[in-house]
Amino acid sequence: MNRRASAADFAAAQRVAHLGTETVFAVSSEAAALAVQGKTIYPFHLGDLNIATPENIVEASLRAIRDGKTTYCPNAGIPQLRDALAEDVSRARGLDYTAGNVSVQPGGKPVIAKFLLTLMDPGDEVLYPNPGFPIYDSLIGFFGGVAVPYTYAEGSDRFHLDLDGIARQITPRTRLLILNDLHNPTAAECTPVELERIAELVLEHDLLVLSDEAYFDVRFAGASRSLASLPGMRERCVILYTFSKKYAMTGWRLGAAIGPKPIIDVITTLNVNIESCPNHFVQYGAVAALTEDQSGPREMMATLKGRRDVALGILNATPGINCLTPETTFYLYPNVTGAVKSTGCDGHESFRRLVLDATGVSFCTRLHFGHALEGEDQYYLRLAYSGVSTAQIQEGLGKLKTLIESYN
Numbered sequence: 001m002n003r004r005a006s007a008a009d010f011a012a013a014q015r016v017a018h019l020g021t022e023t024v025f026a027v028s029s030e031a032a033a034l035a036v037q038g039k040t041i042y043p044f045h046l047g048d049l050n051i052a053t054p055e056n057i058v059e060a061s062l063r064a065i066r067d068g069k070t071t072y073c074p075n076a077g078i079p080q081l082r083d084a085l086a087e088d089v090s091r092a093r094g095l096d097y098t099a100g101n102v103s104v105q106p107g108g109k110p111v112i113a114k115f116l117l118t119l120m121d122p123g124d125e126v127l128y129p130n131p132g133f134p135i136y137d138s139l140i141g142f143f144g145g146v147a148v149p150y151t152y153a154e155g156s157d158r159f160h161l162d163l164d165g166i167a168r169q170i171t172p173r174t175r176l177l178i179l180n181d182l183h184n185p186t187a188a189e190c191t192p193v194e195l196e197r198i199a200e201l202v203l204e205h206d207l208l209v210l211s212d213e214a215y216f217d218v219r220f221a222g223a224s225r226s227l228a229s230l231p232g233m234r235e236r237c238v239i240l241y242t243f244s245k246k247y248a249m250t251g252w253r254l255g256a257a258i259g260p261k262p263i264i265d266v267i268t269t270l271n272v273n274i275e276s277c278p279n280h281f282v283q284y285g286a287v288a289a290l291t292e293d294q295s296g297p298r299e300m301m302a303t304l305k306g307r308r309d310v311a312l313g314i315l316n317a318t319p320g321i322n323c324l325t326p327e328t329t330f331y332l333y334p335n336v337t338g339a340v341k342s343t344g345c346d347g348h349e350s351f352r353r354l355v356l357d358a359t360g361v362s363f364c365t366r367l368h369f370g371h372a373l374e375g376e377d378q379y380y381l382r383l384a385y386s387g388v389s390t391a392q393i394q395e396g397l398g399k400l401k402t403l404i405e406s407y408n
């Protein structure tokens with residue numbers, strides 16, 4: 001029988017009540033609407049890049065289209081790409097993955113859904129970061145799990161994950177941990193000792209982990225580490241890999257799930273059920289991305305570093321704003337508690353609106369990355385500098401500084 005006689009009778013499935021969203025996109029639409037009305041907008045809201053995909057990647061994909069790579073392809077992705085990913089990810093993490101450990105995906109994001117669908121039963125508890133990427137919370141609830149937030153605390157030189165909070169919240173029902181080291185939005189990363197402590201907890205409580213490594217290769221100094229490379233973790237971690245950030249390929253929609261073969265095999269069966277296979281010809285571009293000249297990503301990182309430094313200089317010269325210097329991601333997460341108070345705003349959203357209306361500087365706040373937890377009394381913004389030029393940063397954040405100064 002047809003469940004829907006007319007649009008007016010539309011009754012969504014019960015699980016839809018638990019479905020969240022990424023409110024960052026709403027900020028983006030709001031800013032776009034203001035731009036159409038003629039307002040100058042400085043877009044710090046979305047983690048997208050205004051940097052072109054390197055030419056060799058574009059060329060390889062175009063060639064693939066002309067060569068007829070426009071058909072279905074193997075459900076887990078083309079063998080060349082699975083090999084190249086296994087090799088690249090293994091080299092960077094000191095691991096020994098092979099093609100059988102790789103399921104290519106239409107973006108990094110689908111790995112979150114497929115990891116949960118593969119491993120989480122209704123009622124299972126899943127630890128996830130808050131503040132954090134909002135899709136974790138949304139999908140855990142949508143698929144019938146119980147989302148248990150852990151948080152990050154601001155230290156004098158970095159944000160650090162609340163390990164005690166994680167340990168305290170583990171119960172006999174806890175099955176999964178989502179870790180986004182090199183963290184969106186705070187840009188936090190664990191020390192080796194912290195990663196070891198997480199590994200201990202994972203082993204002690206028999207957990208499986210989604211290691212969201214979307215920003216693993218987006219860093220200005222030092223080297224990234226993966227939880228998967230710690231003893232005992234390779235068999236317990238599924239890595240979320242994405243081409244979006246490192247190769248400026250957000251709109252291409254290409255990523256991968258990488259982990260133990262039995263889990264990856266189920267994820268590939270989900271591919272069969274949901275999209276059949278990842279987009280065929282873009283995978284040839286991805287092979288070129290991984291195996292050819294790396295000057296594209298190197299130049300991108302140099303550009304991003306220049307932007308980061310300009311943004312940090314202006315933010316830290318603004319009264320009531322304090323911003324730590326992250327070595328990873330393309331986000332800044334300034335503490336703006338003083339500025340919120342000096343402008344008389346009563347919270348994150350009123351401050352965001354005040355600044356947007358007065359200056360055109362558009363950003364997200366802590367509240368776009370989860371809900372405030374008990375005891376939170378500081379205000380934070382998330383500024384993405386991946387989609388703004390240095391000139392826009394100077395002009396936009398200069399206006400923000402002048403605005404805040406006018407209240408002091």
Ligand code: PMP
Binds near residue numbers: 107108244
């Ligand atoms: N994880 C995190 C932490 C992210 O910030 C993002 C993108 N903003 C993703 C996953 C997914 O990115 P994509 O689907 O473009 O690979």
